[in-house]
Amino acid sequence: MKTIVLGPDDTDQAAAFIRAGELVAFPTETVYGLGANALDAQAVSSIFAAKGRPQDNPLIVHCASEEQVLSLVGEVDPEARQLMKRFWPGPLTLVLPRTEVIPAVVSAGLDTVAVRVPDHPIARRLIESAGLPIAAPSANLSGRPSPTSAQHVLTDLDGRIKAVLDGGETGWGVESTVVDCTTRPFRLLRPGGATLEELQAVTDVVVDPGVYGELQPGSRPRSPGMKYRHYAPRAQVILVEGEDAGERIVSLGRELVSQGRKVGVMAPTEHLARYQEFITLPMGSLQHLQQISASLYRLLRQADDLGLEVLLVEGITEVGLGMAIMNRLRRAAGHHVHQGG
Ligand code: TXA
Ligand code: MG
Numbered sequence: 001m002k003t004i005v006l007g008p009d010d011t012d013q014a015a016a017f018i019r020a021g022e023l024v025a026f027p028t029e030t031v032y033g034l035g036a037n038a039l040d041a042q043a044v045s046s047i048f049a050a051k052g053r054p055q056d057n058p059l060i061v062h063c064a065s066e067e068q069v070l071s072l073v074g075e076v077d078p079e080a081r082q083l084m085k086r087f088w089p090g091p092l093t094l095v096l097p098r099t100e101v102i103p104a105v106v107s108a109g110l111d112t113v114a115v116r117v118p119d120h121p122i123a124r125r126l127i128e129s130a131g132l133p134i135a136a137p138s139a140n141l142s143g144r145p146s147p148t149s150a151q152h153v154l155t156d157l158d159g160r161i162k163a164v165l166d167g168g169e170t171g172w173g174v175e176s177t178v179v180d181c182t183t184r185p186f187r188l189l190r191p192g193g194a195t196l197e198e199l200q201a202v203t204d205v206v207v208d209p210g211v212y213g214e215l216q217p218g219s220r221p222r223s224p225g226m227k228y229r230h231y232a233p234r235a236q237v238i239l240v241e242g243e244d245a246g247e248r249i250v251s252l253g254r255e256l257v258s259q260g261r262k263v264g265v266m267a268p269t270e271h272l273a274r275y276q277e278f279i280t281l282p283m284g285s286l287q288h289l290q291q292i293s294a295s296l297y298r299l300l301r302q303a304d305d306l307g308l309e310v311l312l313v314e315g316i317t318e319v320g321l322g323m324a325i326m327n328r329l330r331r332a333a334g335h336h337v338h339q340g341g
Contacts, residue, residue, distance in 0.1 A: 003154065004163040008122055015129035017162050018043075023050055025139040025153045026126050027167030028118040030091050030175050030193055031146040031297070032153050033062065033136030034161065035126070041103035044135050048105075050160045052142040058108040059135045060093050060176070061115045064127040069115045072101050072133060079203040080181040086202050089119035091172055091193025095180040106135050112182050122167040138175060139164070145231050145297035145332075148173050152301060173294035174324045179205060191324040193293075211327060231332045233300040235264070235308040239333040241315035246274045248338060249312045253278050256310050264306060266299055267314040268292065279306060283314075289321040296325060300332060 006014055006024075014024045018035060021043040025034050034051065036043040038061045048055055063069045066084050070076065074097030083094060098106075098113035107113050115133075118124065127134055138146035141156040150166035157164075177192035177199070185204040188196060191211060199205045240249050249265060253275070256263045266281040267274070281299045284291025303311045313333070318326045 001159055001162065003158045003161055005150065005154070006163050006165045008165070008167050010165065011122060011125040012129050014126055014163060014165050015131075018126070018130045018132065018134060021046075022162035023047060023160075024126075024162055025147075025150070025157065025164040026123055026136075027120055027150075027165065027170055028062070028123045028136075029089075029120045029170060030118075030172045031148055031170050032139040032150070032164075033060075033118075033123070033134075034139035034153075034157070035062070035134040035136040037130070038062075038102065038106055038133040038135035041105050044103060044105050047135065047137060050157060051137065051140070053137060054142070056108045057137075058110055058114060059106050059137050060178075061102065061106060061113055062123065062127060062134045062136050063115060063117050064124055065117060068127075068133060069096075069117065072099065073097055073113060073115060074099050077181055079186070082202050083179065083181070083186075083199070084117075087194050087198075088117040089124070090117075091119070091176040092116060092199075093176045093178045093190075093192075095178065095182055095189070097182060102133075112180070114178060116176055120167070120170075122165055126165065143232060145233065145300040146175060148294070148297050152297070155301070169294070169298075171294060172290065173296055173298075174321075174328055177324070180208075191327050193321070193324070195320045196323060197320060213330060231297070231300065231328050232334070233303045233308075233311065233332065235303045235311045237300075237311045237313060237329070237333040238338060239313045239315055239329050240338045242339055245314050245338075246271060249314060250274065250277075252338070253312055262307060262309045263312065264303055264308040264310070265312045265314070266303075268316065271314060278312075279308065281311075286316065289316075289325065292316065293321050293325050296328060 093116040147153045172193040177194040178190040180187040264279040265275040
């Protein structure tokens with residue numbers, strides 16, 4: 001199969017593919033999604049095959065409006081309705097009770113379903129034109145960094161999917177925040193564009209320990225996606241945190257270079273001067289965390305294009321969007337983190 005590249009005005013064509021049971025990648029405000037008709041179990045199954053995604057990792061259903069969401073799920077708590085009002089359209093996914101309208105394969109057999117209303121004109125037009133909810137994980141091969149451009153989608157999935165709608169680069173660059181609204185208090189399962197602080201201003205939300213990689217051995221994670229290594233480039237990622245991170249990155253980098261390894265350093269733009277002797281990947285400014293989130297996955301892919309063997313990353317403070325950024329970096333590092341003084 002040759003993957004067709006569609007432009008921003010081709011949403012009707014893309015919607016026809018979706019209605020015909022085909023897979024179409026499309027931009028959202030977070031990352032590109034790989035969409036299929038959420039009501040068609042066979043189309044949804046082909047998402048797992050195209051991505052090489054484990055069968056037990058459930059998908060997010062994308063809708064054009066809150067009303068469409070409410071037509072697909074069971075009873076919704078009033079405080080979950082408040083979250084919808086505050087954050088939709090936008091980078092927040094809510095886990096709600098599933099009804100039999102949604103095929104079990106979408107939720108990997110769970111009795112809940114994750115839903116969101118994306119804030120991207122192309123995504124909205126696609127869903128409206130299809131007249132269907134669209135199930136979509138991030139449009140990467142399983143285990144690779146999520147795609148923030150149509151080119152990233154093609155790098156991973158060219159020939160495996162019907163089409164990609166090219167809408168340029170995505171704005172947030174990290175995936176949506178996932179909140180489980182079927183338990184009390186609500187649980188943050190994945191940090192993302194909607195910050196914990198913003199959520200807590202609306203209702204009580206606790207952070208699931210799985211967010212920090214603290215899964216009890218043998219226990220079943222609430223968000224199955226959390227147990228997989230993810231977001232990983234081929235280079236070994238070492239995340240360096242703490243006040244003397246700069247000095248430690250330089251000494252670690254020199255040691256690795258002396259062993260003949262190809263080393264890159266990814267750091268906030270303000271701190272790049274420290275690392276002149278290495279290949280540097282500028283993350284964006286600490287004053288504008290969305291610059292950092294928007295460039296994160298592109299830089300992880302770039303590390304591969306540069307043939308880096310080791311990528312040393314300077315950690316940032318975990319407030320606001322910093323929580324999502326650090327969560328992705330920890331997972332890219334396989335939770336191997338250098339903690340300093
Ligand atoms: O921003 C995003 O959310 C992007 C764009 C395309 O919308 N999508 C995305 O999908 O990141 P994916 O499949 O890569 O991540 C979905 C996450 C996984 O961690 C999955 O385990 C979790 O949501 N999830 C989905 N359904 C769930 C459910 N019923 N209960 C708990 N977690 C669920
Ligand atoms: Mg993903």
